[in-house]
Amino acid sequence: MIQVWINGKEWQVPEGLTMIQAMWHTGHEVIHGIGCLGGVCGACAAVYRMPGNFRLFNALACQTLVKEGMAFSLIASYPTQRAHYDIEQIPDAKEGLFTLYPESATCRNCNACTEVCPQGIDVRTSVWQAAFGDFKGVAETTMSCVMCGLCVSRCIAEMAPHEIALYARRAYGSRELPFPENLRQRMDSIEAGTYDEELVRLTRLSADQLKTECGAK
């Protein structure tokens, strides 16, 4: 058994549990601060400290094992300012960033966002990439963002880097990348009714006939 502090209270739990499992083990009902339990939904952002270390660490509670002496708390929700927009209607996608998130050009380079990110994203770089209009770069840098909002909690320029990154990624996909040609062609042939007759024919076959037609790869 190891000693941990959950929301400031001391508990003994077996080794080999995640933070969330340690909370269950000690009888906590967790509803806020739990989602996919697979490390992608961003519901279970947590902060923790280790004995003898001045640093504050961050983690996703469903993916992080408790250790001897760990003191942790869930941050189930972090209030964030979010822009309202329709990505297809913004007149100039690059300028749009500064209209929607004027603070996005005010990074003071402290790097706290990068240090806090439980996904290991270089958040500071993504903020600068966005400010310089390199939306493709933002898309690559922030692909694994789970929108937990921990970066917001530490930003001294009061930004929401994950929301800025989402805007930049969307602007890149919607407004900068050409529409995929193979998708356009397939939509055209569907529109032209190329497959309709055959699909209707298949749906009207008897179960046995359909099985025969679909049986071979």
Next chain:
Amino acid sequence: MTVENPSSLNPYDNLPAFDPGEPGSFSPEEREELLRRYYPDYRPDRKATLHVGPNKGEVLPDEVASILESRSILATEGLPAVPSSPDIEVDLLVIGGGGAGIMASIFAQEAGARVLMATKLRVGDSNTVMAEGGIQVALGEDDSPVQHFKDAYRGGHFTGDPELLSVLVREGPEVISWLVKKGVLFDRDPSGNLSLRKGGGTSRPRLISAKDYTGLEVVRVLKEDLLNSGVNIWEFSPAVELLQGPEGSCAGAVLRDVDNGSLKWVKANAVLLATGGAGRLHIGDFATSNHFGATGDGLVMAYRMGARLLNMESFQYHPTGVIYPSEMAGMLITEAVRGAGARMFNRDGKRFVQELETRDVVAASIIRECEEGRGVRTPSGHHGVYLDLTSIDREMGEGTVERRFPNIVKLMGKHQVDCTKQPILVYPTLHYQNGGIASDTSGHTQVEGLYVAGEASGGVHGKNRLMGNSLLEVFVYGRRVGVDAAREAMSRKPFSWHEVNLGHVDRFQRDLEKEFPGTSRPEAPILFPDYRKHPHPARS
């Protein structure tokens, strides 16, 4: 699954030498026999015959029968009286905030309906966000919606609904186009086309993906558009019962605010169940890859109201769930790794199944290896087989695993498994509800005013789903049913709140008492699994 006593043996000690020799393919008879003997759906143990409701007489897994033949959680002290007025009146109530619910809400709102979305956790907390591998859409030059149809129908062992499937394959490209225009970043090939990859059971490369974050990438975008759409959203407010209106129709729902316990009464001209799957029932004590809220709530409520369910005996046990380290039990390793060339080996280092067989065949093969003593024992006493990704880098170039599957590398790395160098220990994990509430191509259930879309529905996949078809279903049918339900809701003949009641619940409970005299039935919907009392299966 079989469990032995715990031990301290590290399954990574004494790895066998992996023999790359390819296993033979199964004849149709061998395949059938394998499934019959080892696939959980077909085994006779842990099953129950339904005594009450529209599917009376069917044999289903114990855990499913138990939630279907259950008492209302509102009835603990007798059913509550309907208040004199509802808390809110809408055209369409969408229950569930995953992929299908979000799509339906956005499109219903756009169609002019007053929409309320109620969800148990937050918007986006769902199986959709967890989807790794991709979406099937027939874009290849030698591919077509017709070919897609044939593959899906064959993959479902010829039990899928042809009408539902033909809509799925025909509307697929259009809905993907909508996502692309919203800024969803699917992987591209050097010429700018959407990259197409291979999935199990298909005849053509047809999977589009966003690395192994496909669901996350889509949900990030959809969630933002939903929040900006003007749809009224109530989070942490699961539906606990449907409401009955004139002539047995659906007329709304009762929600429960999980923070203060208060009930919210919603009058709605149409109700769309987008409540997702049921992996958290842990059927047969399997671990699950599903999100925390996947407790089959929609099935329970719809069944009480008289909606027939389809193929509810059929679940997908995804072959490759992590079985060690035990704290990760159930977490999915996408089939796309096998599409890219990952191999599976038993304790003796021998391959035992062609890795791109359909999921049920691969899962049954793993269970057979483990039950016949060729599995690898974990410290918690479970068994698994090796899933080796290192062949991907060997065949497709150093760094491919890291580039294509960054999420898996990251998650396994957090638990000290470097899957670019070490195999992952896997065992089937309860992944997908193949069946569900029966519906037509507009999401109509057998109950007037009650609609269904997404994993909660049954029919598209028959008794086995191919990878990537469920994400497509969620987007195609989420949109389609959202629009159709909105239109019908806006033109529904007006009815009064005084005609709204819980009569169907009362009737169902009387039937239960008749069939199970003197026994207390469990209460459902479960809403949240309780791991405080019962630790996670597959964890010691």
